[in-house]
Amino acid sequence: xxxxxxxxxxxxxxxxxxxxxxxxxxxxxxxxxxxxxxxxxxxxxxxxxxxxxxxxxxxxxxxxxxxxxxxxxxxxxxxxxxxxxxxxxxxxxxxxxxxxxxxxxxxxxxxxxxxxxxxxxxxxxxxxxxxxxxxxxxxxxxxxxxxxxxxxxxxxxxxxxxxxxxxxxxxxxxxxxxxxxxxxxxxxxxxxxxxxxxxxxxxxxxxxxxxxxxxxxxxxxxxxxxxxxxxxxxxx
Numbered sequence: 001x002x003x004x005x006x007x008x009x010x011x012x013x014x015x016x017x018x019x020x021x022x023x024x025x026x027x028x029x030x031x032x033x034x035x036x037x038x039x040x041x042x043x044x045x046x047x048x049x050x051x052x053x054x055x056x057x058x059x060x061x062x063x064x065x066x067x068x069x070x071x072x073x074x075x076x077x078x079x080x081x082x083x084x085x086x087x088x089x090x091x092x093x094x095x096x097x098x099x100x101x102x103x104x105x106x107x108x109x110x111x112x113x114x115x116x117x118x119x120x121x122x123x124x125x126x127x128x129x130x131x132x133x134x135x136x137x138x139x140x141x142x143x144x145x146x147x148x149x150x151x152x153x154x155x156x157x158x159x160x161x162x163x164x165x166x167x168x169x170x171x172x173x174x175x176x177x178x179x180x181x182x183x184x185x186x187x188x189x190x191x192x193x194x195x196x197x198x199x200x201x202x203x204x205x206x207x208x209x210x211x212x213x214x215x216x217x218x219x220x221x222x223x224x225x226x227x228x229x230x231x232x233x234x235x236x
Contacts, residue, residue, distance in 0.1 A: 020046075021043075029095075029097060032095065034161065035162075037074055037079075037084040037088035037091070038087075038088045038095070040070075040073060041074070041088030041089055041091075042092045042097055044070055045059050045064075045113055046115060048063075049114065056123055057114065057119065057123075058101075058112040058113060058123075059114075060111065060112060061111035061113070062110065062111075064085055064089075070085070074088070083164070084164075087164060092113075094152040096116055097116055098114065099113065099114045099115070099120050099124055100112070100113055101114070101127065151171075151173065151182055152167070152170060154183060155170060155186075158186050158190050159195050159197060160195075169197065170197075173201065176208075177204050177208070181207060181212060182200075184212075185200045185204050186200055189203060
């Protein structure tokens, strides 16, 4: 538990190594980031990728999880560093700051994170196109899955800000329900003006028990459309 503030003695004189961060980060992105773990993780990935050279520059989840200094800085009295790291990464990907790619090489699976920059997007396109001969440290049998935690985006767009507890529940829901069910459940909750995760989860649980049929929101919209068609049809 961090119970006191540690001071900083200041930057020493002389030439210091620097990390390139676009001005757009400060003018457009920084005002949007409202979570400390997301901010720390985002800046750390900028620093880590800035140290690397070559066509393929990325941060591996494994190397981030083995960075004790990073994890110590993310640890709080209620959240372990590793959990805060994963949460920060998910938020950064959901916001569009980072790109996330899951790479399968034989029996190995690696999670890669890249800055959503021109270089990062170009690398992603090359990976999709199978131009792996340009990337010396990647085997030719790589299978890629580009992932974005849609459920986090759906929650923040339709309900509100994430908390660590809700984020854990969302991750659990992703394991048990298809992505299209989750999207449809959010859509139905919003259409019925029931903007809460409890209500969305209740919809998912009902569908799992009773089977997923046409949503109440879809039925209501169709009934309204049919009613208007009949009403206007009588006026002709």
